[in-house]
Amino acid sequence: MTGAESREETSGGATAAACPPAIITDGLTRRFGLVTAVDHLNLSVAPGSISGLVGPNGAGKSTTLKMLTTLLPPSEGSARVAGFDVARRPREVRRRIGYVPQLLSADGGLTGYENLMVFAMLYDVPRKERKDRIWQALRMMGLEEAGAALVKTYSGGMIRRLEIAQAVLHRPAILFMDEPTVGLDPVARRAVWEHVRELRARFGATILLTTHYMEEADDLCDVVAIMHQGKVVAAGSPASLKAQAGEGATLDDAFVHFTGNLMETGGAYRDAARTRRTARRLG
Amino acid sequence: MTRHARAGQPGALADPALPGGTLGPGPAPAGRANLAVSAGRVVRAFVRQVFAITWAETRKLRRDPMELLTRAVQPILWLGIFGAVMSRARAIPTGQASYLDFLVPGILAQSVLFVAIFYGISLIWERDLGVLHKYLASPAYRGALVTGKAVSAGVRAIAQGIIVCLLALAMGAHLKLSPGALAGMLLFIVLGAAIFSTFSLVIACLVKTRERFMGIGQVLTMPLFFASNAIYPLSLMPHWLQVLSRGNPLTYQVDALRALMIQGGQSTMGLGVDFAVEAAVLAGLIGIGSRLYPTAIN
Numbered sequence: 001m002t003g004a005e006s007r008e009e010t011s012g013g014a015t016a017a018a019c020p021p022a023i024i025t026d027g028l029t030r031r032f033g034l035v036t037a038v039d040h041l042n043l044s045v046a047p048g049s050i051s052g053l054v055g056p057n058g059a060g061k062s063t064t065l066k067m068l069t070t071l072l073p074p075s076e077g078s079a080r081v082a083g084f085d086v087a088r089r090p091r092e093v094r095r096r097i098g099y100v101p102q103l104l105s106a107d108g109g110l111t112g113y114e115n116l117m118v119f120a121m122l123y124d125v126p127r128k129e130r131k132d133r134i135w136q137a138l139r140m141m142g143l144e145e146a147g148a149a150l151v152k153t154y155s156g157g158m159i160r161r162l163e164i165a166q167a168v169l170h171r172p173a174i175l176f177m178d179e180p181t182v183g184l185d186p187v188a189r190r191a192v193w194e195h196v197r198e199l200r201a202r203f204g205a206t207i208l209l210t211t212h213y214m215e216e217a218d219d220l221c222d223v224v225a226i227m228h229q230g231k232v233v234a235a236g237s238p239a240s241l242k243a244q245a246g247e248g249a250t251l252d253d254a255f256v257h258f259t260g261n262l263m264e265t266g267g268a269y270r271d272a273a274r275t276r277r278t279a280r281r282l283g
Numbered sequence: 284m285t286r287h288a289r290a291g292q293p294g295a296l297a298d299p300a301l302p303g304g305t306l307g308p309g310p311a312p313a314g315r316a317n318l319a320v321s322a323g324r325v326v327r328a329f330v331r332q333v334f335a336i337t338w339a340e341t342r343k344l345r346r347d348p349m350e351l352l353t354r355a356v357q358p359i360l361w362l363g364i365f366g367a368v369m370s371r372a373r374a375i376p377t378g379q380a381s382y383l384d385f386l387v388p389g390i391l392a393q394s395v396l397f398v399a400i401f402y403g404i405s406l407i408w409e410r411d412l413g414v415l416h417k418y419l420a421s422p423a424y425r426g427a428l429v430t431g432k433a434v435s436a437g438v439r440a441i442a443q444g445i446i447v448c449l450l451a452l453a454m455g456a457h458l459k460l461s462p463g464a465l466a467g468m469l470l471f472i473v474l475g476a477a478i479f480s481t482f483s484l485v486i487a488c489l490v491k492t493r494e495r496f497m498g499i500g501q502v503l504t505m506p507l508f509f510a511s512n513a514i515y516p517l518s519l520m521p522h523w524l525q526v527l528s529r530g531n532p533l534t535y536q537v538d539a540l541r542a543l544m545i546q547g548g549q550s551t552m553g554l555g556v557d558f559a560v561e562a563a564v565l566a567g568l569i570g571i572g573s574r575l576y577p578t579a580i581n
Contacts, residue, residue, distance in 0.1 A: 069420045071580055091422050099420035101413030109343035121335035122423040124328055150346075166417075176420075 020083070022047040022174050022206040023068060027077030030063050037063040039230035040077060045223075047173075050200055050207045052217040054255070055227035061210035062102065064227070065178050068208070069099045082173045095123075098167030102178040104159045108152035112143055112162050115151060116169055123170035137165035140202075141195055157188025161195055168199060175199070177209040181216060193220050214251040224251075226258050234258040329430075332423045336431025341438050351439075354398055355446045361390045362447075362454060365514075375515050379547055380457075387451040387458070388540035388548075389513030392475055394447060395440045396507060396533055399479035401500050402436050403487030410491075410579055419577055429484065429572040433565070436480030437473030444472040448544075457546040467543040467554075474561045475536040479507075481568040488575035512537050517551060535560045 023045035030038040038060040045051050053061040066072040068081055070090040079086045082096035106115050113134060120130040138147045141161040151159060160180060167175055180196070181189040197220070199205055211217055217224045218238045225235040234241055234254070242249045245257035344350070362383070369375060370382040377385035409415040418428055452458060483500070490496050508514075510524060511533040517525050528534045539557035542550035550557060 066416075066580075069416075071416055071419050071577075094420060094422040097420065099417060101416040103411075103413040105413035105417060107339065107343070107414070109346060110339060114339065114342055118335050118339045119417075119421065121338075122332055122418070122421045124331070124422070 020047075021045055022049075023079070023081050023208060025068075025077065025079040028064070028067060028074055028079050029076035030060075030067060030072060031075045036230050038067065041230070041232060043225065043232065045206060045208055047206050048200070048204045049222045050196065050209070050220055052221035052224040053208070053210045053227055054212065054214065054217045054224050054251075055259075056212055059227040060230040061212075061227055062178055063230075065176055065208070065210055069097060069176050070094055095170075096173045098170070098172035098175040100160075100163045100167045100175070100177040100180055102182065104156060104163070104183070106151045106154075106159050106162050106166070108150065111148055111150055112138060112154070112165075113147045115162060116166050119166050120169050125170055133169055137169050138162075140168075140198070141165040142191070155188065157184050157191055160184060160188070160192055164192070164195060164199070168205070171203070172205065174206045174208065177207065179211055180209055181211070181213065189216070196220060214255060218251045226255055228259040329424055329427045332427035333431040333434055335423075336428060337434045337438060340431075340435035344439060344442070351442045351446065354394065354443050355450065357397065358390050358394045358447045358450060361393070362386060362450060366390075366454075369514075375519065377516065380545055383451075383454060383456050384545045384548070385516075385541070386514060387447070387456045388544050389511075389537050391444060391447040391472070391544075392511075392533055392537045392540055393508055393513050394443055395472060395476050396479050397504055398443065399436050399440065399476045400483050400504055400507070401497075402432070402480035403483030403485070404493060404496055404500075406432075406484055406487040406579060407491065407493055407496060415580055419580060424573075425576050426569060426573040429481065429569050429576055432484060433477035433481045433569065434473070437476045440472050440476030441469060444468065458544055459546055459548070464543050468540060471536055471539045471543065471557070471561070474558075474565060475533070478532050478536075478561060478565050478568060481565065481572050484572050485568060485575055488572070488579045491579065507531060507533055512551075532561060532564045 021044040025041050025043045028041040055061055067074050068079055070086050070093050081093045084092040086093050116134040138144050181192050225232045238251055241254040245254035366383050366386045486499055487496055510527045511531050535557040538550050538552050539554055541548045
């Protein structure tokens with residue numbers, strides 16, 4: 001992923017010309033009343049990459065993801081995802097993307113298998129292939145044995161992996177994940193990372209995720225774009241961003257370097273509230 | 284925009300060793316798939332998507348039948364207490380049919396209404412949990428998602444219909460139990476539940492919070508119930524109330540159920556009119572609901 005100015009330069013390269021970006025935005029903007037959540041964003045995401053939008057809550061990451069997944073119409077500007085304009089050809093975009101929302105949203109009253117079956121039908125996966133694809137996805141996410149159990153008996157990490165399985169059933173070209181490991185313990189978080197890497201390694205899917213965990217961006221992403229107040233303030237590989245922030249800098253330091261702000265601390269409360277809500281729902 | 288970004292950074296481009304494509308066989312080339320979609324395929328996809336939503340809902344219902352039993356409480360009170368008192372009073376002229384016979388279809392329709400009118404709160408839940416986002420990011424037709432919810436509410440109401448019928452039989456009501464009558468009854472129970480659950484969904488899309496939604500739900504149920512022929516005939520109403528009642532879908536549902544369920548029961552409006560009105564109202568509400576559904580996430 002690159003920001004605006006670098007986009008022009010990189011697209012001059014031979015590799016870029018051969019490989020059109022999986023996602024490209026042009027002045028993408030979203031306003032809510034007087035607030036500009038996303039401010040003239042220019043992004044370009046290379047096919048096959050794992051890219052991260054990082055930044056504090058309220059930086060515009062989720063709003064960007066909602067526009068790219070056709071959930072929210074842009075106020076201004078445009079975006080092409082998998083070759084289609086999100087505002088003009090939303091159905092074509094939807095066929096080609098998978099989406100893992102921010103919260104643990106699998107249905108606790110259904111089994112893992114049944115959760116996947118609903119989406120296999122909604123995505124028009126051919127009837128003959130549904131069963132095989134569902135078990136294949138469950139296996140890939142390490143959920144084969146839990147497939148027949150009700151989701152309310154799953155741990156948070158298992159639900160997250162189930163949702164990733166759900167999002168790749170129809171074999172999307174691009175997978176969007178909104179804060180994929182928020183509220184998970186470190187072990188479950190690492191398991192999710194492993195599975196995300198495996199998805200890319202086996203199928204070459206393009207993955208765009210948002211996160212406010214710098215550690216996650218550092219470990220998982222080839223490229224990160226740091227968002228602040230609706231804009232990308234820096235983009236590049238985690239290593240290059242850290243190098244720019246100074247010797248021995250962490251990605252956290254890089255964030256401070258580029259935004260002049262500490263990573264916000266409100267996230268802890270939000271995580272806790274969210275985890276509680278999920279726990280309540282799953283009984 | 285990104286003063287700090289540098290060209291040609293490692294990772295800024297795809298690793299050429301990786302296939303930059305899809306998770307499997309690629310989708311059809313741009314544009315062509317859309318043009319090639321025949322009406323038949325659209326209809327099949329639509330039906331499959333409606334089925335998917337309904338299938339999931341009924342699976343859950345099977346595992347949690349408690350919900351259905353709690354729905355039996357209100358009808359027991361209405362038939363057992365209100366019905367018993369009004370029958371003794373003989374205050375409401377109901378022709379040859381006993382007041383209990385007259386009341387059963389009305390209470391069935393009312394209990395379906397009271398449950399369906401709060402169905403929309405599930406949409407607010409789903410929005411808060413992100414389930415709605417997943418549905419809307421899928422290529423499913425918005426109309427199919429809304430119709431699926433309506434049919435699910437209808438299926439739930441069938442179970443409720445069975446409970447009320449058993450209750451009524453136990454109390455000595457004279458029900459028609461021919462297969463034709465039962466099929467017609469099921470049809471109108473499903474239609475009624477679908478109408479009011481979709482109405483509820485529309486309200487949920489507009490008000491967006493649980494508190495406001497519950498408030499509006501409470502405000503709506505009683506007028507819908509009393510401005511209908513559920514517990515007294517239209518002929519007994521003052522003129523202005525008759526006019527209101529004829530604009531209320533519940534009236535047509537009760538009218539049809541009375542003809543279909545009760546021995547010697549007759550429809551005031553005619554079953555054809557009842558069906559046409561119910562179907563038209565449902566189609567209109569699903570149309571509105573499909574428009575509003577995607578806006579519910581904001």
